[in-house]
Structures are given as structure tokens and as C-alpha cells.
Amino acid sequence: MSIIKPTSTNFSNKKSLENDCLEVYTSNLISGQWVLPICYALLEKKLRFADFKEIFPNITDRVLTLQLRKLERNKILKRTVYPEVPPRVEYELTSIGNELKPVIKELERWGAKHKEYVSVQNKINGAN
Amino acid sequence: MSIIKPTSTNFSNKKSLENDCLEVYTSNLISGQWVLPICYALLEKKLRFADFKEIFPNITDRVLTLQLRKLERNKILKRTVYPEVPPRVEYELTSIGNELKPVIKELERWGAKHKEYVSVQNKINGAN
DNA sequence: TATGTTACTAACAAATATGTAAGTTATGTC
DNA sequence: GACATAACTTACATATTTGTTAGTAACATA
Numbered sequence: 042m043s044i045i046k047p048t049s050t051n052f053s054n055k056k057s058l059e060n061d062c063l064e065v066y067t068s069n070l071i072s073g074q075w076v077l078p079i080c081y082a083l084l085e086k087k088l089r090f091a092d093f094k095e096i097f098p099n100i101t102d103r104v105l106t107l108q109l110r111k112l113e114r115n116k117i118l119k120r121t122v123y124p125e126v127p128p129r130v131e132y133e134l135t136s137i138g139n140e141l142k143p144v145i146k147e148l149e150r151w152g153a154k155h156k157e158y159v160s161v162q163n164k165i166n167g168a169n
Numbered sequence: 170m171s172i173i174k175p176t177s178t179n180f181s182n183k184k185s186l187e188n189d190c191l192e193v194y195t196s197n198l199i200s201g202q203w204v205l206p207i208c209y210a211l212l213e214k215k216l217r218f219a220d221f222k223e224i225f226p227n228i229t230d231r232v233l234t235l236q237l238r239k240l241e242r243n244k245i246l247k248r249t250v251y252p253e254v255p256p257r258v259e260y261e262l263t264s265i266g267n268e269l270k271p272v273i274k275e276l277e278r279w280g281a282k283h284k285e286y287v288s289v290q291n292k293i294n295g296a297n
Numbered sequence: 298t299a300t301g302t303t304a305c306t307a308a309c310a311a312a313t314a315t316g317t318a319a320g321t322t323a324t325g326t327c
Numbered sequence: 328g329a330c331a332t333a334a335c336t337t338a339c340a341t342a343t344t345t346g347t348t349a350g351t352a353a354c355a356t357a
Contacts, residue, residue, distance in 0.1 A: 051312055051345055054227050055202060063280035064205050064273045070283065072200065074183060074315075077192050090334050099182050104315060106335065116287055126324040127332040137286040140279060145192045147275040151268060152191035155198065158265040159244055179315055179342055202345070218304050232345060234305065254354040255303035 067144070070115050073108045075100055077148075080134065080141050083118060087133035117141070195272070198243050201236045203228055205276075208262065208269050211246060215261035245269070 059066040071077055075097060082088060082096055093105055109132060112118045117138040123129040134141075187194040199205055203225060210216060210224055221233055237260060240246045245266040251257040262269075 049312060049346085050227075051202075054345085057227070058202065058206060062206055062209065062277075063284075064209065064276035067276040067280035067283070068196075068199065068205055070280075071196065072314095074179075074186065077196055078186060078190055081190065081192065099178075099185070101316060102335065103317085103337090107315085115283075116290055122334095125333095126322085128323085128334050130334060135286075137283050140282060144275050144279045147272050148192035148195040151272045152195035152198075154268060155195070155243075155265050156191075158263075162244060177316090177342060182315085229346060230305065231307095231347085235345085250304090253303095254352085255301080256305080256353085258304060 070117070071141070071144075073111060075104065075108050076112065077145065079108060079112065080117065080138065081145060083132065083134045084139070084142055084145075087131050089132070090130055093132075112138075198245070199269070199272075201239060203232065203236050204240065205273065207236060207240065208245065208266065209273060211260065211262045212267065212270055212273075215259050217260070218258055221260075240266075 055069065059069050071080070078097065079093065082093070088096075090105070090109075093109075094100065094102075097105075109118070109120070113120050116135055118132050118134050121131045121133075123131070183197065187197050199208070206225065207221065210221070216224075218233070218237075221237075222228065222230075225233075237246070237248070241248050244263055246260050246262050249259045249261075251259070
């Protein structure tokens, strides 16, 4: 999400891993601090740039733009610009974007279980 | 995965997002370039340090150590050191680690669909 | 006493992601 | 003509992750 060097070890490792492992491919598509929350919000309804800033008061214009553009590039959302002034831009999930729902649900489900697991383990081991 | 500043904007955003969104919580736990491949490999059987290096020839000792330690810290895997020389250390998934299987499957499923979606879209739009 | 083995660690460097602050654009309304 | 507006962009700074290279420990065996 910014400038990447197609010649770096990092880049080539990333590419070969995402080629070999579909789960890494997906993980790379939904990486980015605000990507999942953005998709989550879009599952409910289409949103404008300013809507996101209201939902996520701590995101900056720059990072919001970067993450939205990445999602657009990967066809997870569609960006519609209305030729008005001041500009109006709407973001909505594509069909494959909408299909992220079960993925997100699964992540949530496991996350809840993990939290529970950790708290139980900590009790057993008498952590404070 | 290394030194983090608990006072940075980045850190506090991350924390508040993972508090509010379970899917972000999970995503943060399975982030790290080699984490999912490591877990994937461990779903089949327990492995030693050198086994990982054989499976992933491009990972370095340092990064492998970092990622394994992160997984251990988060109780996704268990590290067993045998008091021998030369040392023998075995890594295996905990029960919650094993439960990552359906998560991984879901990520794979969506990834395959996404690849298909993108290729179809490209045909429609006459991309070369 | 020197060597080999395995699983690391340390010091440093590069790459990538995120954050800060200050513009810019185009046009309708005052 | 000056101003407000929404959705950005730019230049720069910081934070975090990943990679490179060169060790280290501890003991069994040669």
C-alpha cells in the first residue's frame, strides 16, 4: 500500500506464497488496517467517503483513500463518481466483495473462541 | 513482530479496531507473511525448526523464529524443547490452533472464487 | 582438544504500511 | 469576486515488518 519494489526479496516471497497458498492470497487481499472494517460497513449499505470518516473518526484521508483504492483495484468494491460539485463518490461492494461475508463471519467466530480459550488458559495458569 | 511503540497512533488504532471488531482481532493474529503457511503445515503434523526451513526454503532463521514466537505467544502453537544436544524443539498446534482449519478453508474458498471472478471480469473487459 | 550439530540471537539494513499537515479542484451560492 | 464544499493529492515523517550476515551455546564424538 504505497511504493513497492518488485525486485525485493520481500515482494518475491509474498508473490510466491500467494501463488502457492490460496489462503495467503486472500489474506493479502484483506490486509490493511482498515480494510475489514470498511468491508464490514459496506455489507450493510453503500457509503460515501465522508461516511467512512464518520464511522472511523481516526482514519486519515490519505489512508482511507489508499485502502479504498486497493479494494477497488482488487474488484472488491466499486467506486462511482457523480459529476457534481462538490464531488459525490459512492462506494459499494461488488458481488465478490459481498461474498466476503462468510469469511468475515468465520474470522469473527474463531476470534471469539480464541479469546475464550486464552482467558480460560490464563485462569488455569493463574495469570493475574 | 519486533519492537512496537505502545504510544504510536498506529498502535492505538490497531488496538481499538481489534477491540471493536473480532474479525480484525483474528486477522491480526494470523498476520505475518509466513504465519498461515506455518499453521497449514502444522495441521498435518508437528514439526521441528529445521523442518520449516525445508518446507519454506526462502524463510530466514530470524523471521521463522519471530513468526513462531508470535504464534506461541498467542497460544496457537506449543513449543516443546527437549533437553538434548544438539537441541531438539518441536512445534505443534494447540487445540485452538487446530481450529484454524475451517478459517483457512474459508479463506481458500473465497480466494479461489475471487481469482475466478477477476479472470472473468478481465475477459469481459477485454484485458490482455 | 577440535569439530559438527540444531536452534537459535544480535546488530544492522531495507522495504512497506501508516500518519501528519497542508494543499488542490471545480462550481454553486452569497 | 470571495467562500464553502467533498473528495481527494502531495510531500514528508514515523512505525512496523521483513531480510542479511555473522555469530553463539552446549555437548557428543572423533
